Amino acid sequence: MQIFIILGIPILLAGLTAFIRNHKSAGILNCVGYLAVLIASGILLKNSVCSSAPVAFFYFIYLDTLSAFFIFVISVVVFAAALYSIGYIDNDVEKGTITRQKAKTYYILFNLFCASMFFVPAVNNCGMLWVAIEMTTLISAFLVGFYNTKKSVEAAWKYIIICSVGIIFALLGTILFSYADSLLEGTNTLNWTDMIANASRMDKNILKIAFIFILVGYGTKAGLAPMHTWLPDAHSQAVAPISALLSGVLLKTALYAILRFGLIVINGVGFSYFGNLLVLFGIISLVISGGFILVQKDLKRLLAYSSIEHMGIISIGFGLGTPLTIAGALLHVFNHAVTKSFMFFGAGNIVSTYKKHNIKALRGVIKTLPFTGIMTLLGMFALTGFPPFSIFVSEILIILGAFLKGSYGIATTLLLFLSIIFGSFIFNYGKMLFGNLPKELKKQSEPLSGKLAFLFLFFQISFGAVVFLLFQKDLLCFARKLFQV
Numbered sequence: 001m002q003i004f005i006i007l008g009i010p011i012l013l014a015g016l017t018a019f020i021r022n023h024k025s026a027g028i029l030n031c032v033g034y035l036a037v038l039i040a041s042g043i044l045l046k047n048s049v050c051s052s053a054p055v056a057f058f059y060f061i062y063l064d065t066l067s068a069f070f071i072f073v074i075s076v077v078v079f080a081a082a083l084y085s086i087g088y089i090d091n092d093v094e095k096g097t098i099t100r101q102k103a104k105t106y107y108i109l110f111n112l113f114c115a116s117m118f119f120v121p122a123v124n125n126c127g128m129l130w131v132a133i134e135m136t137t138l139i140s141a142f143l144v145g146f147y148n149t150k151k152s153v154e155a156a157w158k159y160i161i162i163c164s165v166g167i168i169f170a171l172l173g174t175i176l177f178s179y180a181d182s183l184l185e186g187t188n189t190l191n192w193t194d195m196i197a198n199a200s201r202m203d204k205n206i207l208k209i210a211f212i213f214i215l216v217g218y219g220t221k222a223g224l225a226p227m228h229t230w231l232p233d234a235h236s237q238a239v240a241p242i243s244a245l246l247s248g249v250l251l252k253t254a255l256y257a258i259l260r261f262g263l264i265v266i267n268g269v270g271f272s273y274f275g276n277l278l279v280l281f282g283i284i285s286l287v288i289s290g291g292f293i294l295v296q297k298d299l300k301r302l303l304a305y306s307s308i309e310h311m312g313i314i315s316i317g318f319g320l321g322t323p324l325t326i327a328g329a330l331l332h333v334f335n336h337a338v339t340k341s342f343m344f345f346g347a348g349n350i351v352s353t354y355k356k357h358n359i360k361a362l363r364g365v366i367k368t369l370p371f372t373g374i375m376t377l378l379g380m381f382a383l384t385g386f387p388p389f390s391i392f393v394s395e396i397l398i399i400l401g402a403f404l405k406g407s408y409g410i411a412t413t414l415l416l417f418l419s420i421i422f423g424s425f426i427f428n429y430g431k432m433l434f435g436n437l438p439k440e441l442k443k444q445s446e447p448l449s450g451k452l453a454f455l456f457l458f459f460q461i462s463f464g465a466v467v468f469l470l471f472q473k474d475l476l477c478f479a480r481k482l483f484q485v
Contacts, residue, residue, distance in 0.1 A: 087447025166220025240348020285312030328397030
């Protein structure tokens with residue numbers, strides 16, 4: 001029953017928001033609604049872990065531990081974004097950046113965007129999976145260009161065009177998977193459960209070609225290099241809570257699609273084909289993002305390129321294919337989601353106050369926004385894998401797994417680029433946070449809802465290592481079952 005709460009509440013909230021006059025009341029209602037979604041998704045994940053049998057409804061919804069895990073990750077970030085949006089959107093209205101009517105439009109689009117993301121891990125039909133991911137693009141494009149500035153509108157169009165090209169490749173891949181299945185006697189379906197059952201009998205060459213289309217297509221949406229070119233513009237121009245959703249969970253929905261089709265390929269062709277491709281794209285993403293991070297001068301674009309880096313790390317973890325690296329990659333999916341959302345909240349407050357994106361123009365943040373400044377400082381250490389924060393744990397698992405597997409080149413590459421990126425973040429954030437306060441600025445007040453959103457995510461960022469120690473057996477067991485390693 002939890003899945004109907006999870007899928008139904010965002011749609012219900014979108015409808016109710018249209019009849020609510022006060023945008024702040026709409027924000028509070030959203031927050032309450034997504035708290036219920038978070039609780040339901042937590043129960044769903046718990047039940048999924050405790051029961052090895054997947055749950056299916058009407059041959060349309062299919063829920064196993066993988067889908068329950070991704071739904072939970074989405075719900076955590078969505079609740080935090082809903083909480084943060086109350087103060088952030090109200091501040092935009094008070095400053096005259098947007099009208100009250102446009103604030104209501106924001107909440108309607110926010111809910112529709114969240115609904116489309118929740119549908120991605122819930123559906124069994126691979127065609128509906130494609131439709132749900134395409135819906136996330138079409139709805140979130142309005143939120144990328146929400147402020148109607150020249151840059152934001154350009155970023156929205158770039159986002160639509162590039163991701164639409166990518167999604168066409170994904171559609172071709174889906175059609176090829178369906179074609180490979182239709183060649184078998186008595187089968188003709190787009191349901192993932194049917195295709196994975198028939199995978200061992202499918203034509204291996206068709207599966208290989210189909211998965212390349214899937215990886216390029218959904219890899220575009222996941223922000224894997226070199227198909228990443230939409231991501232820095234879209235993430236830097238979107239409304240701050242939406243930047244958090246784009247980076248924290250939207251990229252993960254596309255990754256989920258890649259993993260679903262990857263499981264079919266593994267059963268039909270073997271793991272090495274799937275694993276080698278993911279490692280290749282992961283390394284390319286890490287190297288390209290590392291280079292751009294070194295020279296980046298825009299705060300939100302810096303965080304966007306960091307997302308490409310972390311998606312590369314996750315891909316490498318899954319591609320290496322040992323229980324330790326898969327566990328690390330799964331943990332990194334969650335850790336990156338909460339930490340990057342946390343950092344985009346900080347960037348949103350900074351940009352809103354300073355009216356600038358350029359890192360050179362941002363100085364004395366801790367003096368101007370004390371709470372945001374301190375949270376951003378801690379988040380910067382967390383994002384770059386500094387102990388004892390949660391990203392450190394998942395990165396260590398992937399690196400250690402690479403060494404134990406004998407992939408010394410991959411492990412060394414990870415360590416090298418993580419060190420370079422750490423140095424770049426320290427340099428940029430050090431100047432931004434501790435520089436001299438600009439003369440035209442003074443200490444600013446910060447909304448309570450924003451502070452609560454920071455604290456909610458910071459708790460998870462800080463205690464991720466403890467959670468892993470408590471549930472390490474379950475996580476490693478799930479990692480072994482996922483790819484049957």
